[in-house]
Amino acid sequence: MSYRNATPPFNLLATVLLGALLLLGGCGQRDAAPAAAPGAERAAAEPAAEAPADSQPAAGEEAEEPAPPAFVNYVERGDLDAIHDHGTLRLLAPRYSEDEALPRDGLPSSEWRALAEKFARSRGLQPQWVYVDNFADLVPALVDGRGDVIATNFSRTARRAEQVAFTRALQTVNELLITRADHAAGDGKLQVAVRRGSAFAQTLAEDNGTEGRFAITYLDEPMDNDALLGAVAAGTYPATVIDSNLADVLLPDYPQLRSSGELQSQRAIAWAVRQKAPQLKSALDEFFTSERLVASQQRRSDLRDWEGIRQRRTLRVLTRNHPASYFMWRGELMGFDYDLLKRFAHDHQLRLSMVVPGPDVDLAEALQAGMGDMVAASLTVTDARRKQGLVFSRPYLQVTEQVIAAHKPSADAPAQSSAELLAGQQVAVNPLSSYYSHLHKLAGTQDKPLQLTAVEGATTEQLIDAVVDGEFPYTVADSHLVNIERTYRDDFAVVAQLPGKRDIAWAVREDQPQLLQQLNGFLKKHHRDLFFNVTYNKYFKQPKRMRRYQGERLRTAKALSPYDPLVRKYANGADRDWRMVVSQMYQESQFNPRAKSFAGARGLMQVLPRTARQMGVGNLYKPENGIRAGVSYLGWLEQRFPQNLPLDQKIYFTLAAYNAGHGHVRDARRLAAHLGKDPDRWFGNVEDAMLMLSKPQYYRKARFGYVRGREPVNYVRQIRNRYLGYLSVARNNRDFTPQ
Numbered sequence: 001m002s003y004r005n006a007t008p009p010f011n012l013l014a015t016v017l018l019g020a021l022l023l024l025g026g027c028g029q030r031d032a033a034p035a036a037a038p039g040a041e042r043a044a045a046e047p048a049a050e051a052p053a054d055s056q057p058a059a060g061e062e063a064e065e066p067a068p069p070a071f072v073n074y075v076e077r078g079d080l081d082a083i084h085d086h087g088t089l090r091l092l093a094p095r096y097s098e099d100e101a102l103p104r105d106g107l108p109s110s111e112w113r114a115l116a117e118k119f120a121r122s123r124g125l126q127p128q129w130v131y132v133d134n135f136a137d138l139v140p141a142l143v144d145g146r147g148d149v150i151a152t153n154f155s156r157t158a159r160r161a162e163q164v165a166f167t168r169a170l171q172t173v174n175e176l177l178i179t180r181a182d183h184a185a186g187d188g189k190l191q192v193a194v195r196r197g198s199a200f201a202q203t204l205a206e207d208n209g210t211e212g213r214f215a216i217t218y219l220d221e222p223m224d225n226d227a228l229l230g231a232v233a234a235g236t237y238p239a240t241v242i243d244s245n246l247a248d249v250l251l252p253d254y255p256q257l258r259s260s261g262e263l264q265s266q267r268a269i270a271w272a273v274r275q276k277a278p279q280l281k282s283a284l285d286e287f288f289t290s291e292r293l294v295a296s297q298q299r300r301s302d303l304r305d306w307e308g309i310r311q312r313r314t315l316r317v318l319t320r321n322h323p324a325s326y327f328m329w330r331g332e333l334m335g336f337d338y339d340l341l342k343r344f345a346h347d348h349q350l351r352l353s354m355v356v357p358g359p360d361v362d363l364a365e366a367l368q369a370g371m372g373d374m375v376a377a378s379l380t381v382t383d384a385r386r387k388q389g390l391v392f393s394r395p396y397l398q399v400t401e402q403v404i405a406a407h408k409p410s411a412d413a414p415a416q417s418s419a420e421l422l423a424g425q426q427v428a429v430n431p432l433s434s435y436y437s438h439l440h441k442l443a444g445t446q447d448k449p450l451q452l453t454a455v456e457g458a459t460t461e462q463l464i465d466a467v468v469d470g471e472f473p474y475t476v477a478d479s480h481l482v483n484i485e486r487t488y489r490d491d492f493a494v495v496a497q498l499p500g501k502r503d504i505a506w507a508v509r510e511d512q513p514q515l516l517q518q519l520n521g522f523l524k525k526h527h528r529d530l531f532f533n534v535t536y537n538k539y540f541k542q543p544k545r546m547r548r549y550q551g552e553r554l555r556t557a558k559a560l561s562p563y564d565p566l567v568r569k570y571a572n573g574a575d576r577d578w579r580m581v582v583s584q585m586y587q588e589s590q591f592n593p594r595a596k597s598f599a600g601a602r603g604l605m606q607v608l609p610r611t612a613r614q615m616g617v618g619n620l621y622k623p624e625n626g627i628r629a630g631v632s633y634l635g636w637l638e639q640r641f642p643q644n645l646p647l648d649q650k651i652y653f654t655l656a657a658y659n660a661g662h663g664h665v666r667d668a669r670r671l672a673a674h675l676g677k678d679p680d681r682w683f684g685n686v687e688d689a690m691l692m693l694s695k696p697q698y699y700r701k702a703r704f705g706y707v708r709g710r711e712p713v714n715y716v717r718q719i720r721n722r723y724l725g726y727l728s729v730a731r732n733n734r735d736f737t738p739q
Contacts, residue, residue: 071128077145080123080279088128089120092138092147094195095131095222112170116151116271119287133222136197139163142274149284150272153243155199157267165275167284168575169268172644174244175203176259178232178251183239183258189215193228193237196220200241203265229254243269266643282572289577290727292648297724298355300370306514309373312684314351317341318363318372321728323461323484324539325377326354328554328725331561331586336539337376337506340396343531344522351717356728359457362432364388367509374515375507378478380434391510393519395503396527399478401435403427403496406468418496424448428472430458435476438498459732461485461555464492478502480540487543488551557730561591563604566624570631581631583722584655587715588630593623605630637662645680652682652716656690660712663704668693671702687713 073090076082083089120127130147132138138154141147142164156166177192189212194200196218204214217237219228225246231237233256242250247259273280301316302308309315319326319337326335338354345352355372357363363375368389379385380399381392403418422439423446429435431454443449453472455463463475468491477485482494508516526532538545554560560582561567567585571578588606589595601608603626612620615636617629638654640662645653657665665686669679672689679686691709692698699706 073130073146075145076148077143077274077276079274079277080283083125083148083280084123087124087126089123089125089149090128090130090147091116091120091149091151092130092132092141093150093152094135094138095133112151112153115288115291116149118291119284122287123283134197134220135195138197139272142272145274148273148277148280152271153246153269154272155243155267156270157199157202159202160199160272163275164272165277165281166268166270166272167281168288168647169270169643170288170647171245171269172266173269174261175200175241175263175265175267176244176247176261177239177241177263178229178247178257178259179239180232180235181256181258189213190239191215191217191237192239192241193217193219193231194241195223195228199267203241203263203267225250229257233257243267245269268643278572282568282578285572285575286577286579288647289580289651292646293651293720294724294727296648297353297720298357298371303370303509303511304373305512306518309350309515310348313349314353314684315341315345315348315374316353316355316372318355318357318366318375318377320359320363320377320459321356321725321732322378322459323550323553324478324480326356326725328722328729329549329552331583331590331722333721333725334549336535337378339535339538340526340532341376343526344519347522348518354721354724356724356731358731359430359459360432362388364390364507367507373508373512374519378481378504379507380478381503381505382434382437384437385434385507389510390507391512391516392503392505392507393516394523395505396523397480397504398501399480399504400501401438401476401498402479402482402494403498404464404467404475404477404482405473405493405495406470406491408493409495416496418442418498419446421496422446422450422474424450425473426451426453427474427476428453428455428458428463428466429476430455430463432456434502435498439476442498462732468492478504480504483540484546484550487546554726554729557726560726561585563591563623563627566627570628574631574635576631576634577723579726580651580719580723581627581634583719583726584658585627585630586722587719593626594621602626603629605633607633634658640666642680649680649682652720653686655716655719656682656687656712659715660690660707660709661704664690664693664702664707664712667702667704667707668709671698682716687716 071088074086076086076090078085117127130141132141135154138150138152139160142150150164156169160166179190192200192204192214194204194216201216201218204216223231225242228237228240229242229250232240233254241263251257251259271284273284304312317337319335321327322335324335325337326333328334333354338352342352344350355366357366357371363377363379364385365388366372367375375390378397379392381395386392403421409416419442422442427439427450429439429452436452436454439450439452443452455466458466460475460477460481463472464477464485466472467475474495476498479497485492506519508519539549540546557579560579563585564578564582567581568578571581585591585604588601589604591604593604595604595606596602597606599608603620604623605626607615607617607620607626607629609618609620611633612618612625612629615629615632617625617632620626620629634654637657638650640657641650641653653665653669656668668686668690671692672686673679675689677685677689690707690713693702693707694709
């Protein structure tokens with residue numbers, strides 16, 4: 001058994017170049033690779049000639065590493081389990097797509113290439129691009145089992161949906177008619193060139209009606225959008241059609257062209273899987289939601305000091321999913337650092353946003369990059385971290401670093417210091433922890449140096465588990481974490497401790513003196529006062545409460561509620577991430593199926609009976625009915641908002657409407673636009689307008705009148721934060737996986 005990071009860094013250019021060299025097979029039985037059939041994907045490049053068997057490198061030259069074997073395609077029509085048997089996720093795209101990623105930034109092919117490969121790796125699969133000659137070959141290749149996912153700018157149409165299953169929409173775009181700027185409308189039909197198999201031909205045919213405005217030229221050869229636009233600009237073709245997301249990037253380079261929305265066609269862009277692959281579809285839908293919401297929360301922002309934080313009214317705190325700092329218990333966010341900073345944020349009328357990067361991300365680097373405003377993660381004060389640019393607050397804890405083994409030494413064994421005990425022994429720690437540098441320094445003093453093993457992405461709990469399981473003989477952990485672990489387990493022993501005591505503190509950047517002053521003032525004010533002592537005892541001193549919280553702390557995201565199978569059933573059928581629905585369910589009822597509000601809402605999702613009747617559901621106290629009604633109502637609300645909203649914003653607006661009514665959310669969007677804010681973004685924009693709708697000068701002018709704006713604002717934030725907490729638990733387990 002070994003441990004590894006499941007999502008290594010992605011090098012887009014290298015992957016694109018590698019994809020262009022892959023050999024592709026054709027149809028056949030599973031695991032067989034006969035010659036490609038007509039219309040199937042062909043080899044993208046000839047294999048390199050083999051070197052003679054007796055060839056040797058010249059003197060002074062290094063031998064070249066053997067090239068990896070060329071990919072040989074196979075037929076697989078199964079779902080995710082069958083795909084895992086091969087260890088490869090085959091990603092289908094038109095042949096020209098690999099060229100689009102190179103010359104232009106901003107094209108969806110670049111973004112979605114990275115997204116597809118990241119999804120594959122998140123599932124422990126090797127991504128493999130399989131190219132076909134044109135759009136017409138995509139669906140046959142998928143259905144025939146020569147690929148697993150159509151991962152390109154693929155329009156969702158009713159005709160295609162009869163053959164494949166579409167994921168949740170990645171984007172909604174308009175189809176634009178492109179002509180030369182000097183084109184004059186004539187009496188005859190406009191000749192429009194489109195690639196065979198694209199959705200545009202269907203749009204043109206539907207738009208023709210009885211007038212017959214267009215004549216369609218079908219293009220069979222691989223041609224990217226740049227070449228197609230160039231051909232229209234050169235007069236080779238009078239017109240073509242492209243999606244608006246591509247036009248935004250490409251048209252600025254063609255001033256002689258113009259776009260027209262006269263087709264009035266709007267389509268969802270989505271990926272596709274086989275209809276008999278529901279597990280793969282659900283996994284993709286979950287991944288899209290989590291990636292979009294995590295990306296928006298962890299988006300790098302301006303480097304701010306105190307005044308900038310106050311202006312935005314949000315404190316963004318970088319942390320870890322960690323039993324002392326930040327964790328989930330029965331759907332509630334908890335932790336010593338979290339509780340302290342929640343009080344700090346409340347005192348200054350700030351919103352608190354906990355940002356949890358992947359376990360392999362250095363928090364100091366994340367802070368310098370603007371992913372957060374400060375670090376609060378039981379961080380040990382070290383000179384190495386100061387050299388990274390961290391400035392520490394006054395310490396609020398002091399700990400020792402303890403050596404952990406699976407068993408205590410025998411009673412007659414001589415007492416040993418940590419240096420003597422660990423001499424020549426293997427010690428496993430996370431290389432981003434302070435233990436790593438301290439052990440490295442200790443090894444330099446030993447005649448027989450200890451063997452320091454860096455285990456990337458590992459938490460203290462996971463390393464203790466690995467020691468107990470015999471994977472490593474020793475690890476090191478802070479004393480307060482050891483005390484937490486001891487409250488609910490007795491399968492490890494503390495056998496020594498490293499010299500000295502260590503300070504635990506918060507950290508900011510060097511350019512944040514005002515924030516540092518505020519944090520130090522807070523810690524000085526509350527140092528060992530009633531609030532601090534009650535909070536400290538809650539997490540570190542009261543065994544009964546510690547056993548309750550830590551013993552039931554969420555350690556895996558596979559089981560979040562007693563109703564997960566029902567939530568998955570209805571959420572997956574509605575293209576929703578079931579974890580988001582569970583987060584909302586906890587907010588509504590704390591998983592109590594008999595819950596009833598003062599307004600008469602009932603059940604797990606707190607739906608009003610009259611609303612449930614409109615959804616065709618009765619008896620909301622029955623868990624399945626309550627969940628079905630809630631998920632159906634979410635879908636109905638989502639349709640009330642523009643379909644071209646980004647996925648994350650659509651989720652936030654739908655949640656706000658679930659709480660306050662879609663009429664009030666529409667009022668808030670209109671008010672946001674009037675105030676110069678973005679009506680298509682919830683956080684920091686529409687949510688601010690929603691708060692104003694509780695004031696007479698604003699709600700009197702609103703169509704739907706007064707609303708207690710703070711309720712939907714808090715509702716959306718709490719559900720989002722709980723969902724991100726679920727994801728941080730899942731990430732800890734995925735990135736540190738026994739193989």
